[in-house]
Amino acid sequence: MIKILHILEATLGGTRRHVIDLLRLIDLHQFEVTFCYSTERADENFFVELEDMKGRGVRCVEIKMHREISIIRDLKSFIDIYKLILKNNFDVIHAHSSKAGFLGRVAAKLVSWKIKTVYTPNSMALNINKMYKYLEKLVTPFTDVIIAVSESEKQEILNAKITKKVISINSGVKTFEKRKPNNSISNELNLHNDKMVVVSIGRLTRQKDPITFFQLAKSMLKSQYENSPFFVWIGDGELRSEVEKFISQNGIQSNCAILGWRTDVDHLLWGADIFILTSIYESFGYVTCEAMAHFLPVIATNVVGTSDIIEHGKTGYLVETGDYHKMAEYVEYLCKNDSVRNEMGLNGSKRVINHFNVNDMVNNTQNIYLQLLGES
Numbered sequence: 001m002i003k004i005l006h007i008l009e010a011t012l013g014g015t016r017r018h019v020i021d022l023l024r025l026i027d028l029h030q031f032e033v034t035f036c037y038s039t040e041r042a043d044e045n046f047f048v049e050l051e052d053m054k055g056r057g058v059r060c061v062e063i064k065m066h067r068e069i070s071i072i073r074d075l076k077s078f079i080d081i082y083k084l085i086l087k088n089n090f091d092v093i094h095a096h097s098s099k100a101g102f103l104g105r106v107a108a109k110l111v112s113w114k115i116k117t118v119y120t121p122n123s124m125a126l127n128i129n130k131m132y133k134y135l136e137k138l139v140t141p142f143t144d145v146i147i148a149v150s151e152s153e154k155q156e157i158l159n160a161k162i163t164k165k166v167i168s169i170n171s172g173v174k175t176f177e178k179r180k181p182n183n184s185i186s187n188e189l190n191l192h193n194d195k196m197v198v199v200s201i202g203r204l205t206r207q208k209d210p211i212t213f214f215q216l217a218k219s220m221l222k223s224q225y226e227n228s229p230f231f232v233w234i235g236d237g238e239l240r241s242e243v244e245k246f247i248s249q250n251g252i253q254s255n256c257a258i259l260g261w262r263t264d265v266d267h268l269l270w271g272a273d274i275f276i277l278t279s280i281y282e283s284f285g286y287v288t289c290e291a292m293a294h295f296l297p298v299i300a301t302n303v304v305g306t307s308d309i310i311e312h313g314k315t316g317y318l319v320e321t322g323d324y325h326k327m328a329e330y331v332e333y334l335c336k337n338d339s340v341r342n343e344m345g346l347n348g349s350k351r352v353i354n355h356f357n358v359n360d361m362v363n364n365t366q367n368i369y370l371q372l373l374g375e376s
Contacts, residue, residue: 001032004369005090007081007104008035009065010097011042013203014286015122016049018149018171019096023053025362031369033058036084036100038065038077043261065099074103082107085115092369094118102135105142116372120147123283123304124157136162144372147365149284150305169365170308171284172358176349179295184264184271185232189257196229196335199272201265201287202279204237204258209301209321211239211246212278216324218250220331228255229335234268236260269294273341274334280321282306289356292316292348297341299330309356315348 004026008019023035035058039046054060063080066073081103085093093115095104101119108115124132146166148154154168185197198217202208210233217231233243233256240258247256262268269275275291277300282288284305291298292309298316300306301323312318319326334341 002030002092002369002373002375003032003034003088003090004092004094005034005036005085005088005104007037007093007095007100008097009038009040009067009099010122011037011039011046014171014282014284015097016046017286018120018122018284020049020053021172021358022362022365023058024056025359027366028057031366034061034084034088034090035059036061036063036081036104038063038100040064040066045261045263065103067099074099078103078107082111085111090115091373092116092118094120094369096120097122098124098132098135102139105139109142116144116369117142118145118147118368118372119143120149121153121157121283122149123153123281124160124162133160133162140165145368147368150308152304152308153283156304167368169361169368170356171286171289172356172361173286173289173293173352174358175293175353176295179345180270182267182270184267185230186271189230189232191230196227196273197232197271198229198274198276198331199232199234199269199291200276200278201234201290202277203235204233204239204243206239207280208235208237209278209280210243212322212324212327213276214243214246214250214252214256216276216278216327216331217256218252219324219328221252221255223328227335229273229331231256232268232272233258234260234262234265265290266294269296272296274299274331275316276327276331277301277306278321278324278327279303279306285309289352292345293352295342295345295349297334297344297348299327299334309351311347311351315344315351 065077093108095101105117108117140163148168149171151168157166200213204210220228275296275298282305301321302318310316317330
């Protein structure tokens with residue numbers, strides 16, 4: 001039995017989703033899996049997922065890790081991870097995101113150079129802080145392979161000259177055979193059933209740029225377009241008060257809603273008409289893929305990861321970051337053209353089935369483990 005250790009600090013967002021999908025579908029007849037995690041940034045949904053993993057037979061071990069760099073706290077986390085690896089004779093360490101990625105890879109190779117190390121950064125944020133680039137280069141000798149979750153993320157890593165030991169395995173989501181439209185959002189918000197609903201999903205953080213989403217709502221409400229759609233954000237985060245202040249100051253409360261974190265996102269997506277992603281950067285973009293799987297056309301920023309998913313003009317539209325004026329043009333066009341909106345939704349669903357299927361992601365990742373150990 002091959003012994004795998006997955007390490008994760010960022011227990012939220014797309015990174016968590018990626019790891020949970022791997023743990024949910026990995027072949028436990030072939031791999032003995034341990035999951036090392038931190039709850040410093042976890043929400044209530046994570047604990048539900050954690051119980052599911054335990055029930056499936058995944059061994060779960062909590063080790064405190066923190067997002068911010070702190071020599072003392074990081075050293076303690078490193079020692080705990082090192083001890084965990086030393087005691088368990090793992091064959092492969094698969095570390096996810098920057099903090100766990102750094103600590104896990106170094107600890108593994110210090111225990112034994114024979115342990116294979118896999119790193120999935122889920123966005124290195126190389127353009128956000130130059131320090132990340134130096135740290136990633138520093139730990140490259142401790143890395144056997146980096147898995148980028150999209151081809152454009154792989155290219156970004158190569159262009160930054162971090163390492164050549166990088167491959168791409170597309171992340172994936174659950175797919176559906178046919179549309180299942182409903183009035184879930186309309187009913188919850190007391191909207192007329194013929195009111196178009198534009199939705200976005202994500203943390204209310206700088207990365208996701210929610211202000212641009214609500215600037216889009218403002219521009220459409222104040223424009224000459226008579227039947228402005230209703231704008232819904234699903235998610236929460238540190239910018240919530242700032243976003244609510246923007247909504248209030250601009251008088252768009254009647255046309256916007258923030259629903260917070262929900263456990264019924266699948267159901268809510270079936271009640272939407274158009275999906276928007278305003279992110280400044282991504283590595284893949286799970287919510288974009290999920291929206292397409294739900295037969296929704298997507299208007300999104302032309303950033304790493306997202307640009308691999310959307311076919312401009314066929315499954316949706318790509319715009320530059322912050323360009324809510326262009327987004328408004330596309331939203332208005334799609335609202336007025338049911339046939340185009342439906343065709344883009346169908347094209348998007350087919351694209352997800354063919355290129356971003358979660359089962360393919362898990363199978364390809366398992367094959368990497370086997371190749372590293374010389375068993376494939």
